[in-house]
Amino acid sequence: MAFGQIRYSIPEEMRKGTLVGNIAKDLRLNLKELSDLAARIVYRGTTQYFALDFKTGYLIVKEKIDREEICRQASQCVLNVDVVLEDKAKIYSVEVMIQDINDNSPMFPNEEIEIKISESATPGARYLLQDAEDSDLGNNSxxxxxxxxxxxxxxxxxxxxxxxxxAELVLEKSLDREEQAVHHLILTASDGxxxxxxxxxxxxxxxxxxxxxxxxxNQSVYKVEVLENVPIGTVVVTLNATDKDEGMHSEIKYLFRKITDKASQIFQLNSKTGIISVMGDLDFEEADTYEMEVQANDGGGLSAKCKVLIQVINLNDNLPELTVTSLFSPVTEDSPPGTIIALLxxxxRDSGKNGHVTCFIAGNLPFRLNKSSSNLYSLLTNRNLDREQVSKYNITITATDGGTTPQSISKNILLLVSDKNDNPPTFDQSSYTVYVKENVPAGTSIYSIKATDLDWGQNSRIAYSIIEGELNEAPLSSYISINSETGxxxxxxxxxxxxxxxxxxQVKAxxxxxxxxxxxxxxxxxxxDQNDNSPEILYPSFPTDGSMGVEWVPRTYEPGYLITKVIAVDADSGQNAWLSYVLITSTEPGLFTIGLHTGEIRTANSFLDKHAIKQTLVVLVKDNGQPPLSATVTVTVMVTDSIQDILSDMSSISSPTDTESNLTVYLVVAIGTISCLFFIFIIVLLAIKLHTWKESQLFESSSINFSAYPTSRYIGAEGVREFLQTQDLSEKNLFEYLNSNHSDTLPVNNVSEKQASLLIAEALGSSDQDQCLFQLPRFMISDLYSRTHPNIDTLERKL
Structure with missing residues (x-):
């Protein structure tokens, strides 16, 4: 290790590329050695003002240097640069002295100065003027x-x-406000x-x-101390000036007479109270003292000044800064002790002992730190490395300052030891479970898998791919793809x-x-599953026999009477298939209710005469998805105890037009068939009538039990109406029809119109008084009973 120091001096504001000094000559190195030794510059500050020209060996200016910005009013301005020769582990400290030039003009805080002077002021009165400021030093200031x-x-x-x-403005001659109320002067400040x-x-x-x-x-100079971490709004000092005058002449207004731009951003002065408080962040490292002048003006134009000196108390409020400038990784496992791993x-930013930093390595690792200069450390190996024991090292370097309450920072350096490819990729899980919403668009990212390899470099670069297979006779690659690099x-x-x-x-790494x-x-x-299927209504379904589906309910029902049940299914699952039933419209609101989850339609209130016989209900079936999907179904309910009510309301129940032709064919075939049976029925009926003549009063009974019929079955009311129209029959002329056309086979001389109507009602609605069915022709019984009783064999057995 070697250490040296060189000093240069240059004026500020030099152009980029200006030569500072010949590093190669001063270090006694030729240009070839300078390039081969891989010399480079390590800066101690944040801005890189200099660069090293390997072709000429000169240190040149890289960025424009403003002495006032870097050093402010310091008498000496020095920039420090370290030149590192990595291969020879030599470090040279270079100090560049920045000389001041006259690049700043004197400037007044305000371009216009207003001074109020009483006309009674005597000659010789003095008035303070604002001071001009010049950032330059010496004669340039x-x-x-x-x-x-x-x-x-x-x-x-x-x-x-x-x-x-x-400067002070001195009154030489008494003023006369009546002669001249305002005087305009020009104050010029010059440097040397x-x-x-x-x-x-x-x-x-x-x-x-x-x-x-x-x-x-009350004081000509105010000296105060303030901690550098005080919160915004803290009162620093309270100034106090008094005036013996009265009225407006005793009203004092405080203002900064002289203050730097930096100080004006940190401190504020209350013009009425004279309180100076903190409005910005104080930092000892930026400025340790602030000097300012405050002027107090009364309402008559007289003023006084005082000086305020604020001393910032240094605190250990800055963490050490630890930067890895060079890292040589990976390192071969046969590297000898003393091999350089990194330069730190x-x-x-703190001062004094608060800025004195020491570094150490945490843990028992085969490395050591060597201090090269005041700011540079070298990380070296301390013994031989063995990758079979440790393939990588996570080196934690801690930097601690010397403050009373020390601050520290740690830096982790990952050092890899090179080796051959002897480790396969390993996934972070033995298997993965992925949940994907249905209907997601193509190209959607659904999951990310991760595999690691303990090897290094190319041996650890992993490529992902899907092993081909089939799903629904289609290759898996038509369903899922994988990014070969990211997984x-x-x-x-x-x-x-x-x-x-x-x-x-199956994914391969x-x-x-x-x-x-x-x-x-x-x-x-x-x-x-997603809610992408609407509910499907299974029951009631639209009739396919050419008639309209109708639910039949007796007038004498009790509240809570079960009319029918709406049955629906949803192809979705979970809460998307949870169905609820809502009665959205009804001919008579409040007459019927529906189970929210069962779909059962029941009566809610008793039926009154004012209610219509035909009730139309619209049921909404919706699922529990977000957003919910729904379907509707219309249920027609006939509330009646008499066939007359049904026949009178048949005109309001229409069947689809496309089923009329099929119904006509059916009626023609039915009439031809039942006509053959009619004569047999007349003979049987005649024999029965002769045997039961004494019991004919049974037809006078008006008790009809509609409740015996299940309400969930459909009645082909349209078919009955078509049959009666085809035969040109009605309740009124049924009796005439039997007497005129079949008087020779059916003894009905004693049958009244009322009895004929009763026969029709009982034939259509009664299953308990089956003997009444024999009072009608067999073809009417067969047709009507087959529409209300699906199992026609019951009628055959009773006949």
């Missing part, structure tokens, strides 16, 4: 003030603490540079009435939960060694 020619005022320039010059730079400010002197007492501060740069799985097509719900794929090693993993993919 502010040197003199000049005032424009006038007969009332002169300028007196004084030298204060630290050779700071300030070559060429001379200057700045001007307009002075507006406003003549006021008499004010014979100026404000007086350590800095701390991210993508969909090739969307999935349908109703087609298949899960499948498996292969490293880049020679020969390569590989391993496989199984991925189980499950399709997650």
């Amino acid at each position: 502010l040197q003199s003030y000049q005032l424009s020619n006038n007969k009332y005022f002169t300028l007196d320039v004084q030298t204060g603490v630290g050779a700071v010059k300030y 540079g070559d060429p001379v730079r200057s700045g001007t400010a307009q002075i507006h002197v406003i003549v006021l009435d008499a004010n014979d007492n100026a404000p007086v501060f 740069n350590v800095q701390d 991210v799985l993508y969909t090739i097509r969307s999935f349908d939960y109703e087609q298949f719900r899960d499948f498996q794929i 292969e490293d880049g060694g020679s020969p390569s090693l590989r391993s496989n993993v199984t991925i189980n993919i499950f399709i997650v």
Whole structure:
């Protein structure tokens, strides 16, 4: 190890590419050695102001250097650069002194200065003026003030603490407000540079009435200390100035007379109370002291000034900064002790012992740290490495400062030891389970698998691929693809939960060694159902026999009477298939209810005469998906105890037009068939009538039990109406029909119209009084009974 130091001096504001010094000559190295030794520059700051030209060996300016920005008002401005020769492990410290040039003109805080002077002011009265500021140093800084020619005022320039010059306006002649109310003057500030730079400010002197007492501060200098981490809003100091005058002449207003731009961003002054408080972040490392002047003006134009010195107390509030400037990894396992692994740069923005940093390695590792300079450390091997025991090292380097409450920071360096390809890739799981929503668009990322390889470099580069297989007679590659580099799985097509719900794929991970090693993993993919199927209503379904489906309910039902049940299914699963039933419209609201989850339609209130016989209900069936899907079904309910009510309402129940032709063919065939049976029925009926003539009064009974019929069956009301229209029969002329056309076979001389109507009602609605059916022709019984009783064999046995 070697260490050296070189110092150069250059003026500020040099152009990029300006030569600073010949590093090769000063280090006594020729250009070939300088290039072969791989020299480079390590900067201690954040901005890289210099660069090394390997062709010429010169240190050149890389960025424009502004002394005022870097060093502010410091008497000396030095930039530090370390030149590192890595192969020879030599470090040279270079100090570049930045010389000030006259690149800043004096500037006043305000381009216009307003001074209020009473007309009673006597000659010789003095008025403080704002000081101009010049960021340059020495002769290049502010040197003199000049005032424009006038007969009332002169300028007196004084030298204060630290050779700071300030100007006072001196009244030479009494003022007369009636003669001239405002005087306009020009104040010029000049520096001593070559060429001379200057700045001007307009002075507006406003003549006021008499004010014979100026404000007086209780202290000429306020000295305070403040911690650098105080919160915003903290009061630093409270200024106090008093005025013996009364009224507006005693009202004091505070303002900053002299303050730097940086200080004006950190401190604020309450113009009424004189309180100076913190409004920005204080940082000892940026500035340890702030000096400002405050002026107190009364209402009559008189003023006083005081100086405020704020000392910032340093705290250990900055963490050390640890940067790895060079890292030589991987390292061969046969590297000898003392091999350089990394070069570290350590800095701390704090000052004094708070900025003194020491580094150490955590744990018992075969490495050590060697301090090369105040800011540079070298990480070296301490003994031989063996990759078969340890393939990689996670080196933790901790930097700790010397504060009372020390601050520390750690840096992890991953060092790999090179080896041959003797480890296959290993997945982080033995198998994977992936859940994919159905209907996801093609190209969607659904999962990411990860395999690792303990080898290094090319031997650890893993490529992923899918082992071919089939799903539904299609290759797996038509369903799923994988990114060969990242292991991210993508969909090739969307999935349908109703087609298949899960499948498996095999993924292969292969490293880049020679020969390569590989391993496989199984991925189980499950399709997650989505609400993409609407409910399907199974019952009630639209009739296919040419008639309209109707539910028949007796008038004398009790509330809670079960009318029918709506049955629906949903092809989805889970909550997407949970169905609920809602009655959305009804002819008579409140007359019927439906079970929310059962779909059972029941009566809610008793039937009144004002209610219509025909009730139309619209039922909404919806699932529990998000958003929900639904379907509707219309249920027609006939509430009646008499066939007359049904026949009177038949005109309102229409059948589909496309079934009328089929119904006509059916009626023609039915009439031809039952006509043959009619004569046989008349003979049987005649024999029965002769035998039961004494019991004919049975037809006078008006008790009809409609409740014996199941309400969930459909009645072909349209078929009955068509049959009666074909035969040109009605309740009124049924009796005439039997007497006129069949008087020779059916003794009905004693049958009234009322009895004929009762016969029809009982034939259509009664199953308990079966003997009434024999009072009608067999073809009517057969047709009507077959429409209300699916099993016609029951009628055959009873006949």
